[in-house]
Amino acid sequence: MKLKIDAMKYLRLLALFVIPLLLLSCNKDKNNPGYDYMGYQDMYYTKFYKAYSPNSVFSDSITNQLPADGAIARGTMPFPLPAGNIGERAASQMQSGAVILNPTTPDEESLAKGKELYGVFCSSCHGAQGKGDGHLYTSKLFPAKPTSLVEAYVQNKKDGEIYFVITKGSISGLMGPHGSQITPDERWMIINYIRTLAQ
Ligand code: HEC
Numbered sequence: 001m002k003l004k005i006d007a008m009k010y011l012r013l014l015a016l017f018v019i020p021l022l023l024l025s026c027n028k029d030k031n032n033p034g035y036d037y038m039g040y041q042d043m044y045y046t047k048f049y050k051a052y053s054p055n056s057v058f059s060d061s062i063t064n065q066l067p068a069d070g071a072i073a074r075g076t077m078p079f080p081l082p083a084g085n086i087g088e089r090a091a092s093q094m095q096s097g098a099v100i101l102n103p104t105t106p107d108e109e110s111l112a113k114g115k116e117l118y119g120v121f122c123s124s125c126h127g128a129q130g131k132g133d134g135h136l137y138t139s140k141l142f143p144a145k146p147t148s149l150v151e152a153y154v155q156n157k158k159d160g161e162i163y164f165v166i167t168k169g170s171i172s173g174l175m176g177p178h179g180s181q182i183t184p185d186e187r188w189m190i191i192n193y194i195r196t197l198a199q
Contacts, residue, residue: 070101097161106192114193
Protein backbone atom coordinates (compact mmCIF):
# COMPACT_ATOMS: atom_id res chain seq x y z
CA MET A 1 0.00 0.00 0.00
CA LYS A 2 2.76 2.43 1.01
CA LEU A 3 4.60 1.59 -2.11
CA LYS A 4 1.63 2.57 -4.22
CA ILE A 5 1.40 6.06 -2.67
CA ASP A 6 5.08 6.67 -3.33
CA ALA A 7 4.58 5.76 -6.94
CA MET A 8 1.68 8.19 -7.24
CA LYS A 9 3.78 11.00 -5.71
CA TYR A 10 6.49 10.24 -8.16
CA LEU A 11 4.08 10.40 -11.08
CA ARG A 12 2.68 13.71 -9.87
CA LEU A 13 6.16 15.16 -9.60
CA LEU A 14 6.83 13.97 -13.10
CA ALA A 15 3.66 15.62 -14.37
CA LEU A 16 4.49 18.87 -12.56
CA PHE A 17 8.06 19.39 -13.70
CA VAL A 18 9.18 17.09 -16.42
CA ILE A 19 6.20 17.25 -18.77
CA PRO A 20 5.97 21.10 -18.88
CA LEU A 21 9.73 21.18 -19.43
CA LEU A 22 9.43 18.79 -22.34
CA LEU A 23 6.59 20.83 -23.81
CA LEU A 24 8.60 24.02 -23.47
CA SER A 25 11.44 22.52 -25.44
CA CYS A 26 9.13 21.93 -28.40
CA ASN A 27 9.29 25.14 -30.37
CA LYS A 28 6.78 25.76 -33.12
CA ASP A 29 8.25 29.12 -34.09
CA LYS A 30 10.52 28.32 -37.01
CA ASN A 31 12.05 31.79 -37.05
CA ASN A 32 13.39 31.44 -33.54
CA PRO A 33 15.46 28.39 -32.77
CA GLY A 34 15.14 28.89 -28.99
CA TYR A 35 17.95 28.52 -26.50
CA ASP A 36 21.13 26.70 -27.42
CA TYR A 37 24.35 25.85 -25.73
CA MET A 38 27.02 28.56 -26.16
CA GLY A 39 24.96 30.05 -29.00
CA TYR A 40 25.35 33.52 -27.56
CA GLN A 41 29.06 33.40 -28.36
CA ASP A 42 28.42 33.25 -32.12
CA MET A 43 29.70 29.74 -32.23
CA TYR A 44 26.80 28.39 -34.26
CA TYR A 45 25.50 31.48 -35.93
CA THR A 46 28.22 33.23 -37.86
CA LYS A 47 27.75 36.79 -39.01
CA PHE A 48 27.07 37.07 -42.71
CA TYR A 49 27.25 39.95 -45.12
CA LYS A 50 25.25 40.49 -48.26
CA ALA A 51 27.27 41.10 -51.44
CA TYR A 52 26.66 44.86 -51.44
CA SER A 53 26.42 45.54 -47.72
CA PRO A 54 29.22 47.43 -45.96
CA ASN A 55 31.79 45.24 -44.27
CA SER A 56 33.85 45.98 -41.18
CA VAL A 57 36.32 43.15 -41.82
CA PHE A 58 38.00 44.54 -44.94
CA SER A 59 39.89 47.82 -44.84
CA ASP A 60 37.96 49.24 -47.82
CA SER A 61 34.61 48.24 -46.17
CA ILE A 62 33.47 46.40 -49.31
CA THR A 63 32.05 42.88 -48.95
CA ASN A 64 32.18 41.90 -52.60
CA GLN A 65 35.99 41.75 -52.94
CA LEU A 66 37.71 41.23 -56.29
CA PRO A 67 39.75 38.01 -56.69
CA ALA A 68 43.45 38.38 -55.79
CA ASP A 69 45.80 39.57 -58.57
CA GLY A 70 46.68 36.73 -60.91
CA ALA A 71 43.84 34.49 -59.66
CA ILE A 72 42.59 31.97 -62.20
CA ALA A 73 39.18 30.28 -62.01
CA ARG A 74 39.39 26.69 -60.83
CA GLY A 75 39.78 24.23 -63.68
CA THR A 76 40.66 26.96 -66.17
CA MET A 77 43.66 26.56 -68.44
CA PRO A 78 44.17 30.21 -69.30
CA PHE A 79 46.38 29.84 -72.34
CA PRO A 80 45.77 26.79 -74.47
CA LEU A 81 48.63 27.08 -76.95
CA PRO A 82 47.15 27.44 -80.42
CA ALA A 83 48.89 24.92 -82.67
CA GLY A 84 50.65 26.01 -85.83
CA ASN A 85 49.87 29.71 -85.96
CA ILE A 86 52.96 31.62 -84.83
CA GLY A 87 51.04 34.90 -84.41
CA GLU A 88 48.60 33.30 -81.96
CA ARG A 89 51.39 31.59 -80.04
CA ALA A 90 53.19 34.91 -79.70
CA ALA A 91 49.98 36.58 -78.49
CA SER A 92 49.52 33.84 -75.85
CA GLN A 93 53.09 34.35 -74.62
CA MET A 94 52.60 38.12 -74.32
CA GLN A 95 49.29 37.58 -72.53
CA SER A 96 50.93 35.22 -70.01
CA GLY A 97 53.49 37.89 -69.26
CA ALA A 98 50.73 40.34 -68.42
CA VAL A 99 48.45 38.01 -66.47
CA ILE A 100 50.42 35.19 -64.79
CA LEU A 101 52.26 36.74 -61.85
CA ASN A 102 55.19 35.16 -60.02
CA PRO A 103 53.77 34.02 -56.65
CA THR A 104 57.17 33.23 -55.08
CA THR A 105 59.73 35.31 -53.22
CA PRO A 106 63.23 34.08 -53.95
CA ASP A 107 65.18 33.12 -50.84
CA GLU A 108 68.54 31.39 -50.56
CA GLU A 109 67.05 27.91 -50.47
CA SER A 110 64.73 28.33 -53.47
CA LEU A 111 67.49 30.01 -55.52
CA ALA A 112 69.77 27.05 -54.76
CA LYS A 113 67.00 24.69 -55.91
CA GLY A 114 66.45 26.87 -59.00
CA LYS A 115 70.15 26.62 -59.84
CA GLU A 116 70.06 22.84 -59.50
CA LEU A 117 66.94 22.58 -61.72
CA TYR A 118 68.47 24.96 -64.27
CA GLY A 119 71.51 22.67 -64.38
CA VAL A 120 69.28 19.66 -65.07
CA PHE A 121 66.81 21.12 -67.57
CA CYS A 122 68.29 24.20 -69.24
CA SER A 123 72.08 24.39 -69.08
CA SER A 124 72.65 21.66 -71.70
CA CYS A 125 71.43 24.17 -74.29
CA HIS A 126 71.60 27.59 -72.64
CA GLY A 127 74.97 27.03 -70.91
CA ALA A 128 75.98 27.06 -67.24
CA GLN A 129 75.99 30.87 -67.20
CA GLY A 130 72.91 31.21 -69.45
CA LYS A 131 74.91 32.67 -72.36
CA GLY A 132 73.40 30.36 -74.97
CA ASP A 133 76.57 28.26 -75.25
CA GLY A 134 75.49 24.91 -73.78
CA HIS A 135 77.15 21.64 -74.69
CA LEU A 136 74.33 20.44 -76.98
CA TYR A 137 74.80 23.53 -79.15
CA THR A 138 78.62 23.83 -79.08
CA SER A 139 78.99 20.12 -79.91
CA LYS A 140 76.56 20.65 -82.82
CA LEU A 141 74.28 17.91 -81.49
CA PHE A 142 71.50 20.47 -81.36
CA PRO A 143 71.44 22.76 -84.39
CA ALA A 144 69.39 25.78 -83.23
CA LYS A 145 71.18 28.60 -81.40
CA PRO A 146 69.77 28.82 -77.85
CA THR A 147 68.89 32.36 -76.83
CA SER A 148 71.17 34.06 -74.30
CA LEU A 149 69.26 34.35 -71.03
CA VAL A 150 71.56 36.96 -69.51
CA GLU A 151 70.97 39.77 -71.99
CA ALA A 152 68.21 42.38 -72.00
CA TYR A 153 66.10 40.51 -74.59
CA VAL A 154 65.17 37.81 -72.06
CA GLN A 155 65.84 39.74 -68.85
CA ASN A 156 63.29 42.38 -69.95
CA LYS A 157 60.58 39.76 -70.36
CA LYS A 158 58.03 39.51 -67.57
CA ASP A 159 58.28 36.43 -65.32
CA GLY A 160 54.94 35.14 -66.67
CA GLU A 161 56.31 35.18 -70.21
CA ILE A 162 59.33 33.05 -69.30
CA TYR A 163 56.92 30.80 -67.40
CA PHE A 164 55.03 30.38 -70.66
CA VAL A 165 58.22 29.57 -72.61
CA ILE A 166 59.23 26.88 -70.08
CA THR A 167 55.72 25.40 -70.04
CA LYS A 168 54.89 25.51 -73.73
CA GLY A 169 58.24 25.94 -75.51
CA SER A 170 59.37 28.80 -77.71
CA ILE A 171 57.08 30.40 -80.28
CA SER A 172 58.95 28.92 -83.24
CA GLY A 173 58.93 25.49 -81.61
CA LEU A 174 62.75 25.23 -81.76
CA MET A 175 62.81 24.97 -77.96
CA GLY A 176 60.41 22.23 -76.86
CA PRO A 177 57.87 22.47 -73.98
CA HIS A 178 58.98 21.44 -70.48
CA GLY A 179 55.57 21.62 -68.78
CA SER A 180 55.31 17.87 -68.29
CA GLN A 181 58.74 17.57 -66.63
CA ILE A 182 58.94 20.66 -64.42
CA THR A 183 56.25 21.45 -61.82
CA PRO A 184 54.83 25.02 -61.64
CA ASP A 185 56.75 25.69 -58.37
CA GLU A 186 59.98 24.52 -59.96
CA ARG A 187 59.41 26.76 -63.00
CA TRP A 188 59.25 29.83 -60.74
CA MET A 189 62.44 28.71 -58.94
CA ILE A 190 64.22 28.46 -62.30
CA ILE A 191 62.93 31.90 -63.34
CA ASN A 192 64.11 33.48 -60.07
CA TYR A 193 67.50 31.87 -60.62
CA ILE A 194 67.72 33.14 -64.23
CA ARG A 195 67.23 36.67 -62.84
CA THR A 196 70.47 36.26 -60.86
CA LEU A 197 72.35 35.58 -64.14
CA ALA A 198 71.51 39.03 -65.58
CA GLN A 199 74.47 41.01 -66.87
C1 HEC B 1 67.15 21.45 -76.26
C2 HEC B 1 67.68 22.74 -76.03
C3 HEC B 1 66.99 23.66 -75.04
C4 HEC B 1 66.65 23.41 -73.74
C5 HEC B 1 66.84 22.14 -72.95
C6 HEC B 1 66.09 24.64 -73.24
N1 HEC B 1 66.07 25.59 -74.21
FE1 HEC B 1 65.37 27.48 -74.03
N2 HEC B 1 65.75 27.82 -75.99
C7 HEC B 1 66.35 26.91 -76.84
C8 HEC B 1 66.40 27.48 -78.18
C9 HEC B 1 66.99 26.81 -79.41
C10 HEC B 1 65.82 28.75 -78.09
C11 HEC B 1 65.56 29.74 -79.22
C12 HEC B 1 64.23 29.32 -79.80
C13 HEC B 1 63.55 30.28 -80.67
O1 HEC B 1 64.10 31.38 -80.94
O2 HEC B 1 62.44 29.96 -81.04
C14 HEC B 1 65.41 28.94 -76.69
C15 HEC B 1 64.78 30.07 -76.21
C16 HEC B 1 64.52 30.30 -74.87
C17 HEC B 1 63.97 31.52 -74.34
C18 HEC B 1 63.60 32.76 -75.15
C19 HEC B 1 62.20 32.60 -75.70
C20 HEC B 1 61.74 33.76 -76.54
O3 HEC B 1 60.60 34.19 -76.34
O4 HEC B 1 62.47 34.24 -77.40
C21 HEC B 1 63.89 31.36 -73.00
C22 HEC B 1 63.36 32.37 -71.98
C23 HEC B 1 64.35 30.02 -72.69
N3 HEC B 1 64.72 29.40 -73.84
C24 HEC B 1 64.42 29.50 -71.43
C25 HEC B 1 64.73 28.17 -71.16
C26 HEC B 1 64.67 27.58 -69.84
C27 HEC B 1 64.32 28.31 -68.58
C28 HEC B 1 65.01 26.27 -70.00
C29 HEC B 1 65.04 25.21 -68.92
C30 HEC B 1 63.81 24.96 -68.26
C31 HEC B 1 65.26 26.03 -71.40
N4 HEC B 1 65.09 27.21 -72.08
C32 HEC B 1 65.64 24.82 -71.94
C33 HEC B 1 66.82 25.67 -76.54
C34 HEC B 1 66.62 25.03 -75.33
